[in-house]
Amino acid sequence: MATNAIIHLENLGKNIKAARKRIGSSRKICLPVKADAYGHGAVPVSNYALKSGVDYLAVSGIYEGRELRKGGIKAPVLLLSQTLPEELLEIADLELIPIVSDEDFIKEAGRAAEKLNKELTVHLKIDTGMGRLGCSPEDALKLAKYICNSRKLKLGGIATHFPVSDSIIKNDIDYTKEQIRQFTNMISRIREAGINPGIVHAANTGALVFHEDSYFDMVRPGLFLYGYLPDSVEIGKTLSDTKPETDLPEVDPIMELRSVLVSIKKIKKGEAVSYGRTWTAKEDTHIGVIPTGYADGFPRGLSGNHSILIRDKAYPLAGRICMDLCMIDLGQRPEAERWDDATIFGPGFINASDMAEKINTIPYEITCNINKRVPRIYVES
Numbered sequence: 001m002a003t004n005a006i007i008h009l010e011n012l013g014k015n016i017k018a019a020r021k022r023i024g025s026s027r028k029i030c031l032p033v034k035a036d037a038y039g040h041g042a043v044p045v046s047n048y049a050l051k052s053g054v055d056y057l058a059v060s061g062i063y064e065g066r067e068l069r070k071g072g073i074k075a076p077v078l079l080l081s082q083t084l085p086e087e088l089l090e091i092a093d094l095e096l097i098p099i100v101s102d103e104d105f106i107k108e109a110g111r112a113a114e115k116l117n118k119e120l121t122v123h124l125k126i127d128t129g130m131g132r133l134g135c136s137p138e139d140a141l142k143l144a145k146y147i148c149n150s151r152k153l154k155l156g157g158i159a160t161h162f163p164v165s166d167s168i169i170k171n172d173i174d175y176t177k178e179q180i181r182q183f184t185n186m187i188s189r190i191r192e193a194g195i196n197p198g199i200v201h202a203a204n205t206g207a208l209v210f211h212e213d214s215y216f217d218m219v220r221p222g223l224f225l226y227g228y229l230p231d232s233v234e235i236g237k238t239l240s241d242t243k244p245e246t247d248l249p250e251v252d253p254i255m256e257l258r259s260v261l262v263s264i265k266k267i268k269k270g271e272a273v274s275y276g277r278t279w280t281a282k283e284d285t286h287i288g289v290i291p292t293g294y295a296d297g298f299p300r301g302l303s304g305n306h307s308i309l310i311r312d313k314a315y316p317l318a319g320r321i322c323m324d325l326c327m328i329d330l331g332q333r334p335e336a337e338r339w340d341d342a343t344i345f346g347p348g349f350i351n352a353s354d355m356a357e358k359i360n361t362i363p364y365e366i367t368c369n370i371n372k373r374v375p376r377i378y379v380e381s
């Protein structure tokens, strides 16, 4: 295939080390590999991560959990989303770890485990301010007891989640601090009641970078491990009223979208390129054709606002990004040659985070949207 997503596993190793350095040696790292590891490929990324110091994996639901087990992965796998009652037998069978937030579902989970005569580990989620899944802090102790009193259930951990931990606005920082305070209180109360909460975990990427008191027993940073820091890190550097952090972690993007320069043609001053004829040559020039388009996940919104790297030189897009192709202006005397590699984004060049900013989205959406038809190629150096 002409367009490939090169997955630089050595950078994953580097990012895991950066997370490890931040949290110390005694805590665990959980790598979220939902949405096919944010588009990077769940099984190969998980395998490499587990060899490189990651302890837990997390996916959305059973479909993704099953894929990991089919791929031969034996590590503990959290199911972050609310699963369905009818999925519980298979969940128990595959030894996946559902995250539960209410008595009805805990009851269902207990029944499934008894039916299989097999212990099922669950984690309890407390909603401290995300407003999505999780029990209210007031119900947490009661539910923790309920799990512990179920014959075949084991309380393996307790979790919460942060909606604004990546923000450097004072209000948001205070909000996250209050979540951490509430969560810490609940965990203490559960311990005081003689219950072992298991692995306590909360931190996503934002919290890993900005909230040291959120680390507890395990962190769950996705974006960070895929090689991106919160946008606010860049924004923060430009704000005079936020004190610059001295020890900002360094991470490198893992994904590179790489294609090939498949055609070069001469065009004359005034001639147009691509749909809508939005771009015309200001002088005689050469147009390069790259077989990557929005169907591959190269966002059409970047038309006219992105460059492609060939032999260490960046060439601007010419005209609109098409479904399967895009064009670049190679200039009057192109150094690029036909069949050269062409990097659309990647480490050391424009990365998914830079692209996202230009089209008002987040890097998660860029990497998740790299289409299935783009082969993932795994390299370790």
Ligand SMILES: *Cc1c(COP(=O)(O)O)cnc(C)c1O
Binding pocket: 032, 034, 080, 161, 203, 204, 205, 206, 220, 221, 222, 223, 224
């Ligand atoms: C996706 C997810 C994470 C990871 O979030 P990042 O912003 O990528 O660090 C952590 N926890 C939960 C519950 C999630 O759904």
